[in-house]
Amino acid sequence: xxxxxxxSPDHITQxxxxxxxxxxxxxxxxxxxxxxxxxxxxxxxGAAVRAVADAQGGQSKLWLTADTEREDIYNGFCHSRRIxxxxxxxxxxxxxxxxxxxxxxxxxxxxxxxxxQDYGYWYHNGCLYPDMSSCYVAVDRAxxxxxxxQVIRGSHRLGRIEHGRYGGQxxxxxxxxxxxxxxxxxxxxxxEPGDALFFHANLLHRSDQNRSxxxxxxLICCYNTRHNPCEDRPGHPSYRPLEKWDDSRIKELGRRQWxxxxxx
Numbered sequence: 584x585x586x587x588x589x590x591s592p593d594h595i596t597q598x599x600x601x602x603x604x605x606x607x608x609x610x611x612x613x614x615x616x617x618x619x620x621x622x623x624x625x626x627x628x629g630a631a632v633r634a635v636a637d638a639q640g641g642q643s644k645l646w647l648t649a650d651t652e653r654e655d656i657y658n659g660f661c662h663s664r665r666i667x668x669x670x671x672x673x674x675x676x677x678x679x680x681x682x683x684x685x686x687x688x689x690x691x692x693x694x695x696x697x698x699x700q701d702y703g704y705w706y707h708n709g710c711l712y713p714d715m716s717s718c719y720v721a722v723d724r725a726x727x728x729x730x731x732x733q734v735i736r737g738s739h740r741l742g743r744i745e746h747g748r749y750g751g752q753x754x755x756x757x758x759x760x761x762x763x764x765x766x767x768x769x770x771x772x773x774x775e776p777g778d779a780l781f782f783h784a785n786l787l788h789r790s791d792q793n794r795s796x797x798x799x800x801x802l803i804c805c806y807n808t809r810h811n812p813c814e815d816r817p818g819h820p821s822y823r824p825l826e827k828w829d830d831s832r833i834k835e836l837g838r839r840q841w842x843x844x845x846x847x
Contacts, residue, residue: 587830590669598673602739603772603782609665610720610777610833617837619722619776619800621656622685624844632687635752641694641792647684649818651825655840657683659833661804666718666779667827670806673781674716678806679825681705681715682818685722686801688730693793695730697754700739701805702784703746704753709814710807713743715784717805721774728795732780732788735760736768739785755787763787 588609598604622628631646651658660666661683670678688694702713725731741763744755772780782788793799807813807822815821 588665588669590672595673598781598783601736602786603734603736603780604673605772605774606669606779606781607775608777609779610660612777614833614837615722615776617834617841618656618660618802621837621840621844622722622800622802628685635694637694637697637752637792639695639792641692643694643696644687644689645684647682647818649680649682649820651680651823654836656833656837657685657802659828659836660720660802662826662828663830663833664827665830666804667806667825669781670716670718674714674806674808676714676808676810678716678808679823681805681807681820683802683804686803688790688793688799690729690793690796690798693730693799695792696788696790697752698757698760698787698789699746699752699754700744700785700787702743703755705784705813705819706743708816708819710811711813712808712811713783713785714808714811715806717782717784717803719780719782720802720804721776721778721780722800722802723798724776725772725774725799725801726795726797727771727773727791728793729797729799730790730793731774731799732772732790734770734772734782735763735787736770738763738767738787739783741785741787743785744787760787
């Protein structure tokens with residue numbers, strides 16, 4: 584049995600300095616196997632998938648929802664104490680679920696994501712402060728070859744950067760990003776299934792196209808802080824209290840959901 588992750592004061596300091604915290608093995612093999620099997624077989628979520636083009640013509644796929652009421656494996660992760668309580672300590676505030684999404688880069692054709700800050704998008708949803716953060720859970724192994732996440736260490740301290748349209752995406756001003764790269768470290772976040780990356784909404788991040796034979800699936804749970812007012816929009820809600828679920832519910836819900844899928 585693995586030892587549960589314990590967030591330390593040093594972790595909190597590191598997150599404040601770097602804008603991200605990588606936690607190896609936050610979720611175990613069975614949890615990730617259930618999530619991947621269900622994600623691939625989920626016809627309802629599959630029907631909601633949209634493709635996003637990059638500037639080079641590649642495409643990434645994703646679905647996004649703010650459905651927090653359903654008892655399924657996705658909400659098992661989003662409500663889990665492992666994520667929510669860690670996020671609250673890192674952000675120093677109560678958090679609620681802003682939305683969650685599954686992102687897929689298919690082998691050889693999965694597209695890139697341009698440099699951006701999540702707050703570069705969410706600013707336009709009326710979110711007053713950048714006091715928001717996400718947890719990226721690696722469902723597949725993420726490495727340089729299949730387009731793992733790249734971050735600019737400490738870039739969350741630059742403040743919000745202007746964003747515009749590049750390819751089919753909204754991205755950060757390239758001149759400003761280039762300037763940041765002259766002074767700050769570029770980090771490739773290579774991750775194993777079950778690893779989790781907590782990152783601030785102002786952290787500059789991107790990913791390359793998937794040129795490998797390995798798919799890259801990831802679940803991203805996004806949170807806003809209670810004190811941060813924002814407009815109430817479909818898929819991007821204003822404050823709603825988030826119930827914390829025991830970590831055991833991921834497997835409980837996942838096993839039930841997988842059995843239901845198999846019975847169809």
